[in-house]
Amino acid sequence: MTEPLVEIKNLRTHFFTDEGVVKAVEDVSLTIPRGKTLGLVGESGCGKSVTALSIIRLISPPGKIVSGSIAFYDDGRKIELTTLPEAEMRKMRGSRIAMIFQEPMTSLNPVFTVGSQIAEAVRLHHRVSSREAWDRAVEMLHKVRIPDAQRRASEYPHHFSGGMRQRVMIAMALSCNPKLLIADEPSTALDVTIQAQVLDLLRDLQTEFGMSILIITHDLGVIAEMADDVCVMYASKVVEYAPVVELFTNPLHPYTRGLFASRPEPGKPKDQKLRTIPGVVPSPLRFPSGCKFHPRCAYAQERCKKEEPVLRRPNLSQIPPSHVVHCHFAEQIEEQEEAAVKSV
Amino acid sequence: MLQYLVRRMLWGLLTLLLITFVIYGLIRFMPGDPALLKLYQESSDKKITAEQIEQQRKMYGLDQPFYIAYVKWLGDVLTGNLQTSFAYKAPVSSVIGERIGRTLMLTINSLILEYLLAIPLGLYFTARSSRLDERSGSMLLFMLYSLPSFCGALFLQLWFAVYLEWLPLHGMQSDNYEQLSTLGKTWDLFKHALLPVAAFTYGGLAYYSRFLKATMNETVRQDYIRTARAKGIGPLKVLCWHAFRNSLIPLVTQIGLTLPALLSGAIILERIFSWPGIGTLFFQSILERDYPIIMGLVLMFSILTLLGQLLADVLYAFVDPRVSYK
Numbered sequence A: 001m002t003e004p005l006v007e008i009k010n011l012r013t014h015f016f017t018d019e020g021v022v023k024a025v026e027d028v029s030l031t032i033p034r035g036k037t038l039g040l041v042g043e044s045g046c047g048k049s050v051t052a053l054s055i056i057r058l059i060s061p062p063g064k065i066v067s068g069s070i071a072f073y074d075d076g077r078k079i080e081l082t083t084l085p086e087a088e089m090r091k092m093r094g095s096r097i098a099m100i101f102q103e104p105m106t107s108l109n110p111v112f113t114v115g116s117q118i119a120e121a122v123r124l125h126h127r128v129s130s131r132e133a134w135d136r137a138v139e140m141l142h143k144v145r146i147p148d149a150q151r152r153a154s155e156y157p158h159h160f161s162g163g164m165r166q167r168v169m170i171a172m173a174l175s176c177n178p179k180l181l182i183a184d185e186p187s188t189a190l191d192v193t194i195q196a197q198v199l200d201l202l203r204d205l206q207t208e209f210g211m212s213i214l215i216i217t218h219d220l221g222v223i224a225e226m227a228d229d230v231c232v233m234y235a236s237k238v239v240e241y242a243p244v245v246e247l248f249t250n251p252l253h254p255y256t257r258g259l260f261a262s263r264p265e266p267g268k269p270k271d272q273k274l275r276t277i278p279g280v281v282p283s284p285l286r287f288p289s290g291c292k293f294h295p296r297c298a299y300a301q302e303r304c305k306k307e308e309p310v311l312r313r314p315n316l317s318q319i320p321p322s323h324v325v326h327c328h329f330a331e332q333i334e335e336q337e338e339a340a341v342k343s344v
Numbered sequence B: 001m002l003q004y005l006v007r008r009m010l011w012g013l014l015t016l017l018l019i020t021f022v023i024y025g026l027i028r029f030m031p032g033d034p035a036l037l038k039l040y041q042e043s044s045d046k047k048i049t050a051e052q053i054e055q056q057r058k059m060y061g062l063d064q065p066f067y068i069a070y071v072k073w074l075g076d077v078l079t080g081n082l083q084t085s086f087a088y089k090a091p092v093s094s095v096i097g098e099r100i101g102r103t104l105m106l107t108i109n110s111l112i113l114e115y116l117l118a119i120p121l122g123l124y125f126t127a128r129s130s131r132l133d134e135r136s137g138s139m140l141l142f143m144l145y146s147l148p149s150f151c152g153a154l155f156l157q158l159w160f161a162v163y164l165e166w167l168p169l170h171g172m173q174s175d176n177y178e179q180l181s182t183l184g185k186t187w188d189l190f191k192h193a194l195l196p197v198a199a200f201t202y203g204g205l206a207y208y209s210r211f212l213k214a215t216m217n218e219t220v221r222q223d224y225i226r227t228a229r230a231k232g233i234g235p236l237k238v239l240c241w242h243a244f245r246n247s248l249i250p251l252v253t254q255i256g257l258t259l260p261a262l263l264s265g266a267i268i269l270e271r272i273f274s275w276p277g278i279g280t281l282f283f284q285s286i287l288e289r290d291y292p293i294i295m296g297l298v299l300m301f302s303i304l305t306l307l308g309q310l311l312a313d314v315l316y317a318f319v320d321p322r323v324s325y326k
C-alpha cells in the first residue's frame, strides 16, 4: 500500500463557548490517499467543516484542536500539523494545502481584481516578479476555463457569476500546485448545471495537477461523482467509512441507509415523498447518551442508549476489511434488511 | 460619474438657495434691530430720533420686506460681493478672510491628528480584540467620546494652564508677540494652539477609532478574510491590507461629514480659548445682529456641507469598485 498524503488520528476539536464546550469533532480518524479523493458526507452541523478547518489550522478561538494528530506526508517527510509552529503552518497554507469554500459570492475580496488575488497567492509562496505572478494568474484562469482570461483577470469579483467566482477560487487554490485541495461544499450554493460543471472541472484538474481532494458535501450524488473513499460523519463522529463502490452497494449504518433512502433518484417519480430521517442533528451541547444516533434510529435497542459503539469491521463475509462501521447491530440489521428484500 | 456629479451639484445649488432663503428670513425675524443697536452704541447722549432710525434702517436695507432684501443679497453674492458688515464697516469677505486662517489652523491640524492617530489605534484594538489593553483602551475612548468638548477644554485649561502653568490659558499670541523673532513667534503660536487643538482632537479621535474598530470587527468576520488566511497570508497583512481596505469604504463616507465640522466645531471652543477665528466671529455677529456676516458664514457652512457630500461620493466610488454612478 502506498503512503497516504494525510493521516488523521483521533482528532478532537472543541469550541469553548460561554454556553459550554462544543465538541464539534470527536475522535475522528481518516486517511486521504495520495492523488485520490476522499468524500466527507453528513447532514449540516455534524462537524465536516470543522474537521477540514482543523487540517488547514484555521480554527479560531474559542475553538481549539484538543488532541489527536494530523500527519502530512510531503516528499517522504512526515509533518505533524497539529503541533507545527504557526509561521511554518502559514507556509503550508496555499502552497501545500489549499481550500475552497461553500460561498463563492462572498469568498473573494470585493475590492481587489481577481487576477491580483490569484497573483498575491503566487507571490506569497514563490520568488517571482509581479509580472510573472500575473501571467500565472491569467494562466490559471485559463485552466479553469474562464473565457477571455487575459481581460477578465483585471475585473473585480462582482463582475463574475457565482459559478465563475467558484472557478476563480479554484484557480487561486491551485495556483501554487498544492498537494491537497480541501473543497468544502464547493457546489452547494450553485445551480444544478453549474454544479456539474464545477465538479467536472475539479475532476479534470485533479488528473492534470495530481493533487488529493478532500471533498465535503451533504449530497451523495456529489460523492458518487467525485470520491474514491467515503467517510460518513454524524454528530462529530465517523459512523461509516468505506471505498465508494462498497459504500453504495452495502451501506451498513442506519444513518447511511437513511441518507440513501432520502435521496431523490431519477427512477422515482418526482411527486413521491422522499423518506427523510426523522428528527434533527442533535446540538453538540446536548448530545444523547450512548450511540448519538439512537433517538433517530429505527433499529435502536436498549444497549444503544447506554453504550457508545466503536468504529469496527463488521462480522459479515461479503464486506471487505476496508469497510468500517460505528454500530452495535450492523450485522443484525444487514440480515434483517436482506431478508426483507428477499421476501418482496 | 461626471454626469452624476453634475446632477448632484445642481441639486446642491437648489438646496443652497433654500437654506440661505430660510435663514435669511429667520434672521430678519430674530428679535432685536441692528439699526437701533448701532445707533445706541454710537450716540453719546443715548437720545435717538425716529428719523435717525429710519435712515439707519434704510442704509442697512431693512426698510424692505425680507424676500426683496434676500433677492438683493443673492444678486450681490452672484457678483462676488458679500455686502458690508454692519459692525466692522468692511466687506464681509475681508472680515471672514482675515479670521478663517486662524480657525483652519486649529481644525485642519486636529483633523489630521484625528486620522493619523485613529487609524493605527483602531487597527491595534482590532488586533488585540478582547485582551486587557483593548478592553481598558476602549473604555477610555468611550469616556473621552462622551465628554463634551467644552468640558474637556475646561479640564485641559485647568490642568495645563492654571495648575501646571505650562501653557497659556487662552488667546492666540502673547503680549510681546511683535517683539519676538520669527522662530519665537512660531513657538509662541504653537504654545497657544496646543490646548485648543487637543480639545478639538480628542472627541473625533475617540469617535473615529471606535468607528474603525466596529467596522473592522465586522469585516474580519467576512468569508474573504478566511480565504486570505487560507492562502497563507500573515495576520498583520490580512488585517492592514485585506480587512482595512474594505473598512475604508464606510470610513470615507465619514470624511465628507468632517468638512463642515472644520468650521462649525470652532464656535464653542474658540469662545473658551478666546481664539480670534471664525467661531468667535459667528458668535459676536449673532449678538450684534450683524446680518451680512451671519449670512456670509451661513453660506460658507452650507457650501462646505454640500462639498463634503460630493467629496464623500467621489471617494466612495474611488475606494469601492462596486460603486458606479450611472
Ligand SMILES: Nc1ncnc2c1ncn2[C@@H]1O[C@H](COP(=O)(O)OP(=O)(O)O)[C@@H](O)[C@H]1O
Binding pocket: A015, A017, A022, A023, A024, A042, A043, A044, A045, A046, A047, A048, A049, A050, A051, A062, A063, A283, A284
Ligand atoms: N466558531 C464556532 N463556535 C462555536 N461552535 C461552532 C463554531 N464553528 C462550528 N461550531 C459548531 O460545530 C459543529 C460542527 O459544525 P460544522 O463543522 O460547521 O458542521 P458542518 O458539518 O455542517 O460543516 C456545529 O454544531 C457548530 O455549531
Ligand SMILES: [Mg+2]
Binding pocket: A045, A048, A049, A050, A184
Ligand atoms: Mg459546513
